[in-house]
Amino acid sequence: MNxxxxxxxxxxxxxxxxxxxxxxxxxxxxxxxxEELRAGTARLxxxxxxxxxxxxxxxxxxxxxxxxxxEKEKGHYRVIVGRID
Amino acid sequence: xxxxxTQMVPACLAIGVAAGVVxxxxxxxxxxxxxxxxxxxxxxxxxxxxxxxVASMGLFEVGRRLGWFAFYPFPLLGGGSLSGLVxxxxxxxxxxxxxxxxxxxxxxxxxxxLVSVLAFAGLIAGSAFxxxxxxxxxxxxxxxxxxKGNVTLPQLFGIDPAVMVAAIAIPSAxxxxxxxxxxxxxxxxxxxxxxxxxxxxxxxxxxxxxSCVAVGMPIGITTSYAKISGYVESTFFQDHFDSLAxxxxxxxDLDVPSxxxxxxxxxxxxxxxxxxxxxxxVLGIVLGSAFSAIxxxxxxxxLKIPPVQLAMALAGGILMALGSRMSAGCNVWxxxxxxxxxxxxxxxxxxGLIPGTWLGGRLLVxxxx
Numbered sequence: 185m186n187x188x189x190x191x192x193x194x195x196x197x198x199x200x201x202x203x204x205x206x207x208x209x210x211x212x213x214x215x216x217x218x219e220e221l222r223a224g225t226a227r228l229x230x231x232x233x234x235x236x237x238x239x240x241x242x243x244x245x246x247x248x249x250x251x252x253x254x255e256k257e258k259g260h261y262r263v264i265v266g267r268i269d
Numbered sequence: 270x271x272x273x274x275t276q277m278v279p280a281c282l283a284i285g286v287a288a289g290v291v292x293x294x295x296x297x298x299x300x301x302x303x304x305x306x307x308x309x310x311x312x313x314x315x316x317x318x319x320x321x322x323v324a325s326m327g328l329f330e331v332g333r334r335l336g337w338f339a340f341y342p343f344p345l346l347g348g349g350s351l352s353g354l355v356x357x358x359x360x361x362x363x364x365x366x367x368x369x370x371x372x373x374x375x376x377x378x379x380x381x382x383l384v385s386v387l388a389f390a391g392l393i394a395g396s397a398f399x400x401x402x403x404x405x406x407x408x409x410x411x412x413x414x415x416x417k418g419n420v421t422l423p424q425l426f427g428i429d430p431a432v433m434v435a436a437i438a439i440p441s442a443x444x445x446x447x448x449x450x451x452x453x454x455x456x457x458x459x460x461x462x463x464x465x466x467x468x469x470x471x472x473x474x475x476x477x478x479x480s481c482v483a484v485g486m487p488i489g490i491t492t493s494y495a496k497i498s499g500y501v502e503s504t505f506f507q508d509h510f511d512s513l514a515x516x517x518x519x520x521x522d523l524d525v526p527s528x529x530x531x532x533x534x535x536x537x538x539x540x541x542x543x544x545x546x547x548x549x550x551v552l553g554i555v556l557g558s559a560f561s562a563i564x565x566x567x568x569x570x571x572l573k574i575p576p577v578q579l580a581m582a583l584a585g586g587i588l589m590a591l592g593s594r595m596s597a598g599c600n601v602w603x604x605x606x607x608x609x610x611x612x613x614x615x616x617x618x619x620x621g622l623i624p625g626t627w628l629g630g631r632l633l634v635x636x637x638x
Contacts, residue, residue: 200571202368239458259569
């Protein structure tokens with residue numbers, strides 16, 4: 185984690201990974217960070233080039249009650265899970 | 270209605286490009302169909318498969334009744350055999366480990382996926398491995414085949430295929446209508462240029478139909494992988510290559526009286542009818558996907574991939590090639606071509622594919638740390 189803002193930001197780079205690694209590994213990390221994510225003291229930012237994950241990951245994290253935001257970046261997507269300002 | 274041999278190349282290239290674009294845009298992954306049920310209890314892609322198969326069923330029946338197909342049942346489809354069951358299981362494990370089936374591997378490789386390029390290499394290597402035990406596997410397939418002389422269920426029961434199409438398509442259409450009404454045929458996505466998978470399923474069904482009209486058979490590509498392995502093996506191990514019966518086989522050997530065409534081809538590394546049909550399809554899917562990814566500014570090669578995933582992709586490719594050769598076709602061939610005409614061989618493949626996918630999913634979860 186990096187203490188770069190008002191809260192910690194954990195970045196998970198899953199670009200190029202085999203499908204469905206993005207969803208599996210992201211859900212595992214979300215589970216590990218659930219207390220900080222729920223308390224709003226951290227957020228998880230997942231980098232993925234898996235187009236499908238922009239929907240499946242957002243739906244999965246959203247159904248768990250987390251805020252989710254997807255941003256398009258150069259050649260990939262950034263899926264932000266946790267407190268969305 | 271079949272096109273000439275020289276027209277087959279552009280026709281198949283066009284079908285491949287269209288399939289590549291639409292699969293990339295929708296991320297239409299046949300591997301996810303059963304895998305996501307086991308891993309995530311997500312049935313969305315099952316609904317897409319129902320749509321794809323019902324649409325294909327209807328289109329194939331229309332084509333058959335209008336006499337637009339040079340062959341019916343389609344060539345290279347056989348009766349049921351335990352070889353299809355075992356091959357389907359091996360294929361199922363392989364496609365989950367590789368993160369995509371034989372076509373998924375192509376469209377993902379076209380978009381710059383390194384793991385899919387490795388899976389492709391595995392497909393070539395696996396085809397060469399299969400050649401080593403082809404004679405004994407063929408004996409097993411012949412010994413366990415049933416029933417002799419019948420390729421499809423309607424043939425077996427002696428009924429008009431239209432009866433079976435209607436019996437399945439009508440309740441399926443009601444089901445699809447309900448799913449559509451309840452919003453279960455669409456999924457959320459924030460990917461740029463996203464095409465909903467239901468649209469992709471209908472387009473793929475149409476492309477499969479065009480393939481049957483133009484070249485007499487559904488979309489299939491795995492024999493071309495065997496051909497590439499034959500090129501490699503004959504180049505570096507000529508003496509050993511000469512000893513392999515697999516590369517001397519000619520599974521496609523048909524005359525088309527209506528057009529004067531002759532279709533001959535097999536895994537031998539020569540330019541035959543299989544090469545004229547499958548190589549342009551393979552190239553088209555890669556080019557279509559690459560075009561789609563570049564136009565969206567998403568074409569990138571990422572090299573920071575855990576070694577275990579690289580190994581999984583290679584092993585998955587090898588298993589997929591073994592499975593497709595053992596069952597005389599891949600998932601695309603059986604699910605999009607064989608099942609819509611109720612081919613017994615394809616039912617056996619599906620019966621093996623489902624437990625194979627489950628097993629592959631279990632392995633995947635253990636290997637992905």
